[in-house]
Amino acid sequence: MTEVVVRPMNGGNGLHSYSKNSTFQRKAIEAAKELINKAIAEKLDIKIFSSSNSFKIADLGCSVGTNTLLAVQNSTQHPEFQVFFNDQASNDFNQLFTSIPPNIPYFAAGVPGSFHRRLFPNNSLHFVHSSCAAQWLSRVPEDVLDKSSPAWNKGRVHYSNSTPQVMKAFEDQFAEDMDNFMKLRAQEIVVGGLMALILPGRLNETPHTEAYLNKAFEQVESSLIDMAKKGIIREEKIDSFNIPIYFASLQEVESAVKRNGCFSIEIMENIPHEKPQPKVMSSTLRAGLEGTIKEHFGDEILDELFDTLVCNKLEESSLITESCKSVGLFVVLKRKPNE
Amino acid sequence: MTEVVVRPMNGGNGLHSYSKNSTFQRKAIEAAKELINKAIAEKLDIKIFSSSNSFKIADLGCSVGTNTLLAVQNSTQHPEFQVFFNDQASNDFNQLFTSIPPNIPYFAAGVPGSFHRRLFPNNSLHFVHSSCAAQWLSRVPEDVLDKSSPAWNKGRVHYSNSTPQVMKAFEDQFAEDMDNFMKLRAQEIVVGGLMALILPGRLNETPHTEAYLNKAFEQVESSLIDMAKKGIIREEKIDSFNIPIYFASLQEVESAVKRNGCFSIEIMENIPHEKPQPKVMSSTLRAGLEGTIKEHFGDEILDELFDTLVCNKLEESSLITESCKSVGLFVVLKRKPNE
Numbered sequence: 001m002t003e004v005v006v007r008p009m010n011g012g013n014g015l016h017s018y019s020k021n022s023t024f025q026r027k028a029i030e031a032a033k034e035l036i037n038k039a040i041a042e043k044l045d046i047k048i049f050s051s052s053n054s055f056k057i058a059d060l061g062c063s064v065g066t067n068t069l070l071a072v073q074n075s076t077q078h079p080e081f082q083v084f085f086n087d088q089a090s091n092d093f094n095q096l097f098t099s100i101p102p103n104i105p106y107f108a109a110g111v112p113g114s115f116h117r118r119l120f121p122n123n124s125l126h127f128v129h130s131s132c133a134a135q136w137l138s139r140v141p142e143d144v145l146d147k148s149s150p151a152w153n154k155g156r157v158h159y160s161n162s163t164p165q166v167m168k169a170f171e172d173q174f175a176e177d178m179d180n181f182m183k184l185r186a187q188e189i190v191v192g193g194l195m196a197l198i199l200p201g202r203l204n205e206t207p208h209t210e211a212y213l214n215k216a217f218e219q220v221e222s223s224l225i226d227m228a229k230k231g232i233i234r235e236e237k238i239d240s241f242n243i244p245i246y247f248a249s250l251q252e253v254e255s256a257v258k259r260n261g262c263f264s265i266e267i268m269e270n271i272p273h274e275k276p277q278p279k280v281m282s283s284t285l286r287a288g289l290e291g292t293i294k295e296h297f298g299d300e301i302l303d304e305l306f307d308t309l310v311c312n313k314l315e316e317s318s319l320i321t322e323s324c325k326s327v328g329l330f331v332v333l334k335r336k337p338n339e
Numbered sequence: 340m341t342e343v344v345v346r347p348m349n350g351g352n353g354l355h356s357y358s359k360n361s362t363f364q365r366k367a368i369e370a371a372k373e374l375i376n377k378a379i380a381e382k383l384d385i386k387i388f389s390s391s392n393s394f395k396i397a398d399l400g401c402s403v404g405t406n407t408l409l410a411v412q413n414s415t416q417h418p419e420f421q422v423f424f425n426d427q428a429s430n431d432f433n434q435l436f437t438s439i440p441p442n443i444p445y446f447a448a449g450v451p452g453s454f455h456r457r458l459f460p461n462n463s464l465h466f467v468h469s470s471c472a473a474q475w476l477s478r479v480p481e482d483v484l485d486k487s488s489p490a491w492n493k494g495r496v497h498y499s500n501s502t503p504q505v506m507k508a509f510e511d512q513f514a515e516d517m518d519n520f521m522k523l524r525a526q527e528i529v530v531g532g533l534m535a536l537i538l539p540g541r542l543n544e545t546p547h548t549e550a551y552l553n554k555a556f557e558q559v560e561s562s563l564i565d566m567a568k569k570g571i572i573r574e575e576k577i578d579s580f581n582i583p584i585y586f587a588s589l590q591e592v593e594s595a596v597k598r599n600g601c602f603s604i605e606i607m608e609n610i611p612h613e614k615p616q617p618k619v620m621s622s623t624l625r626a627g628l629e630g631t632i633k634e635h636f637g638d639e640i641l642d643e644l645f646d647t648l649v650c651n652k653l654e655e656s657s658l659i660t661e662s663c664k665s666v667g668l669f670v671v672l673k674r675k676p677n678e
Contacts, residue, residue, distance in 0.1 A: 054460030080460045084448060089436040097428040097451035107459055109423060110449040112436035120446055121393035121419045 010287045011092025016302075021280075021287035025132040028328045031271040032131065032198050039332040043266045044127070045192045054080035055126050057106075058188075060115040061133020062087050062096070081106035084125075088114055114138070116177060120188040128185060131198040137244040138177045141169035144242050157221045157241050160214035167208065174246040178256040182333075186262035189335045195263065197253075201329040203270060204251045212275055212326035213247050219317060220285060223309035224297075232304075233297055241296045243289065250329050263333035273326040278314035282306050349626045350431025355641075360619075360626035364471040367667045370610040371470065371537050378671040382605045383466070384531045393419035395464050396445075397527075399454040400472020401426050401435070420445035423464075427453055453477070455519060459527040467524060470537040476583040477516050480508035483581050496560045496580050499553035506547060513585040517595040521672075525601035528674045534602065536592075540668040542609060543590045551614055551665035552586050558656060559624060562648035563636075571643075572636055580635045582628065589668050602672035612665040617653035621645050 009018030062085040085096060089112035100108055113119050115130065116138040143151035144159075144166050151165035159170040185195055202211035209215075220243070228235045250268055257265055276284060286306035294302060314321065348357030401424040424435060428451035439447055452458050454469065455477040482490035483498075483505050490504035498509040524534055541550035548554075559582070567574045589607055596604055615623060625645035633641060653660070 054463060082460050082463070089439065090433075093432045093436055093449060094429075097432060097449070100428065100451065107457070108451065110432060110436070110451070112439065112447065112449070118446070121421050124393060124421070 009087075009091070010290050011095055013095060016283070016286055016290065017095075018287040021283040025284075027274055028198050028200065028271070029131050031273075031328065032196070032330050035267065035269070035271070035330055035332075036129070036196050039194065039196060039267050040127070043332060043334060044194055054082050054107075056082045056084070056124060057127045057129065058084040058086055058111070058120065058125050060086045060119075060128060060130040061136070062091075082109065083107070084109050084111045084120070086111040086113065086115060086119055088112065115184075116180060118184050118187065122187055123190045125185075125189045126193045128189060128193070128195040130196070132200060134178070134181060134197055135199050135201070135245050135247060137170070137173050137246055138180070139173070140242040140244045141173040143169045145240060147239075152239075153242055154239050155225070155235070157224055157238060158214070158217045158243050159246070160208040160211070161218055161221070170246045171252070174248055174252065175256055175259075178248075178253065179260050182257065182260040182262055186260075186335060191335050191337050193335045194266070195333045195335070197329070197331045197333070198271075199248060199253070199329040199331075200273065201247045201253075201270075201327060202249050203325055203327055204249045206249070206325050208247070210324055211247055212273070212321055212324035215317065215321045215324050216281060216285060216314065217243060217245070219310050219313040220289065220305075223305055223313060226309060227301060227305065232301060237297060243292065248329065250331070253329055253331055257331075257333060262336060264336050265331065266334050267330065267332040269330050271328040271330045273328050275321065275324075275326045278311055278318060281314055282311035285310060348426075348430070349629050350434055352434060355622070355625055355629065356434075357626040360622040364623075366613055367537050367539070367610070368470050370612075370667065371535070371669050374606065374608070374610070374669055374671075375468070375535050378533065378535060378606050379466070382671060382673060383533055393421050393446075394466070395421045395423070396466045396468065397423040397425055397450070397459065397464050399425045399458075399467060399469040400475070401430075421448065422446070423448045423450045423459070425450040425452065425454060425458055427451065454523075455516060457523050457526065461526055462529045464528045465532045467528060467532070467534040469535070471539060473517070473520060473536055474538050474540070474584050474586060476509075476512050476585055477519070478512070479581040479583045480512040482508045484579060486578075491578075492581055493578050494564070494574070496563055496577060497553070497556045497582050498585070499547040499550070500557055500560070509585045510591070513587055513591065514595055514598075517587075517592065518599050521596065521599040521601055525599075525674060530674050530676050532674045533605070534672045534674070536668070536670045536672070537610075538587060538592070538668040538670075539612065540586045540592075540609075540666060541588050542664055542666055543588045545588070545664050547586070549663055550586055551612070551660055551663040554656065554660045554663050555620060555624060555653065556582060556584070558649050558652040559628065559644075562644055562652060565648060566640060566644065571640060576636060582631065587668065589670070592668055592670055596670075596672060601675060603675050604670065605673050606669065606671040608669050610667040610669045612667050614660065614663075614665045617650055617657060620653055621650035624649060 010016050013020065083106045085108065091112070093110045093112065097110065111119050115133065141151070143149040144153040146152055151169045153159065153162055153166045156162050159166045189195060200213050202208065224233065224238055227233045228238055250270065254265065254268065257263055286302070290302060293305070349355055352359065422445045424447065430451070432449045432451065436449065450458050454472065482488040483492040485491055490508040492498065492501055492505045495501050498505045528534060539552050541547065563572065563577055566572045567577055589609065593604065593607065596602055625641070629641060632644070
């Protein structure tokens with residue numbers, strides 16, 4: 001099995017930390033709050049946990065920061081709850097644990113590991129929440145890094161402005177990862193248990209190039225290309241790098257769920273995402289992508305890349321990005337009985 | 340409720356880290372390994388988890404380092420296991436999580452919080468392991484810091500060489516903490532579940548002054564007194580500081596278990612502790628006490644205190660300490676049915 005790509009959000013509590021630069025993701029959670037409450041009220045069968053002693057919740061791809069705790073507060077209104085905060089082992093769990101307030105109404109635990117792998121025992125979870133996480137692929141599709149493949153993504157680091165072959169490779173990788181993700185979660189979630197997924201994505205009718213987040217990622221790509229032109233980074237470094245993220249539509253998620261067969265779709269809707277100001281957006285991009293970019297290009301380029309180039313490009317392109325749609329996908333799945 | 344004292348072991352992987360300076364504690368675990376295997380084989384009723392999906396293990400006061408993982412390997416030989424590593428929120432969980440090897444045969448989770456508080460849902464654990472942790476008291480007994488009390492521990496930071504009143508105050512605090520610890524764990528452990536406790540302690544017939552670890556702590560005390568005499572620290576700082584640790588005997592643990600009433604004693608024995616060389620012992624003391632001492636006296640005294648003074652005193656007193664007994668307490672308790 002290929003090693004899962006590791007790229008946690010920026011740790012700590014400093015200027016470039018994810019904790020301080022995740023208003024965008026926070027808004028997604030706030031928008032989903034009412035929807036999750038409604039889903040729990042209407043879709044959760046209380047019988048699934050009457051035989052067990054406690055209600056077990058997992059937050060997959062929790063990262064670090066107040067969003068993590070906010071998401072969980074949304075769903076805890078009853079006594080004995082155990083909440084598992086999951087993210088990769090390299091996530092800043094120290095920061096997360098010390099920011100848990102005293103006297104929380106649940107038992108907290110941290111679970112290190114990629115959600116592209118098994119994380120919990122069989123039938124041990126009642127509710128899974130994952131916000132702004134499952135858009136991260138388990139890896140960059142092999143073909144886009146293969147010089148001999150028609151899907152080689154030469155000179156680019158993102159798929160949205162690229163060839164149909166590159167786009168297809170990312171689309172397929174997302175479908176494969178989603179299928180695997182649901183297979184794993186189907187083992188961990190009790191029959192009748194719910195899974196709420198919030199994903200940054202695009203509207204069904206919107207092509208990749210017109211989705212706001214793709215436009216934002218294209219500014220990162222174009223900034224890296226500028227840096228290569230100026231000789232700050234080598235061009236081959238761009239050829240060998242791709243951001244392992246894909247922005248799906250509800251249609252794609254629906255197909256993946258149906259193909260997988262372990263879950264029924266209970267709720268599925270788009271939630272509007274506010275588009276942040278260029279400065280805020282470049283910080284958001286930095287907090288999320290810094291780890292991945294640093295690993296490949298080194299950390300000396302980060303300040304110029306995000307704080308100057310990406311920020312300027314976002315400002316320059318604000319008229320274009322304004323017309324782009326920014327949406328989240330909100331999907332609630334229920335674990336079907338085993339056949 | 341009084342706030343529980345927070346003093347995690349030194350984090351990271353550096354020179355003074357707990358991870359690199361815990362051979363002493365490691366030996367305790369190795370010595371207990373066979374005993375724990377035997378306890379599980381003979382004392383664990385397989386029926387207690389046949390109805391559940393997985394066997395849930397908690398390691399309380401896990402700290403950071405390979406000991407944590409070693410202790411757990413000792414008890415995992417079957418398929419679906421979930422292991423909860425617990426220590427205070429300020430423990431270095433990042434270091435712990437990144438040191439978990441790939442392909443471990445269990446699902447790992449970290450649980451932040453003091454074991455003097457509730458950590459898990461009702462009836463959610465099958466086996467609890469706690470090594471070299473429960474000797475830490477929830478707080479320094481109030482009286483020993485109270486100038487108006489006959490138990491005021493003026494001019495000292497440890498109890499073993501002090502007045503009977505001080506000794507009694509620590510003895511009572513240990514009894515109270517043990518009772519509370521068992522009340523909490525009795526809620527968390529299923530009926531029939533086991534709890535293995537390993538504590539550094541002393542033989543039943545040995546007075547506190549003749550226990551090796553007390554002698555070692557007295558060298559820390561006497562080094563601090565030397566520093567106060569030299570004007571490096573203020574004398575009042577010594578009056579207002581006590582190490583919140585108590586070395587009990589099996590007799591004391593037995594009384595606490597019987598008074599508490601929730602557990603039966605399945606195994607209870609002394610395990611021999613090897614006495615480390617002075618240099619190793621001063622590093623062991625530093626890794627364990629540094630956090631507590633730094634908080635009160637500041638970090639500028641640490642090098643001189645441990646690496647020079649304590650180390651020299653341990654060397655000078657090696658003839659005395661050689662005659663002292665160093666033992667661990669090994670106790671396996673079983674959760675009794677509710678009456």
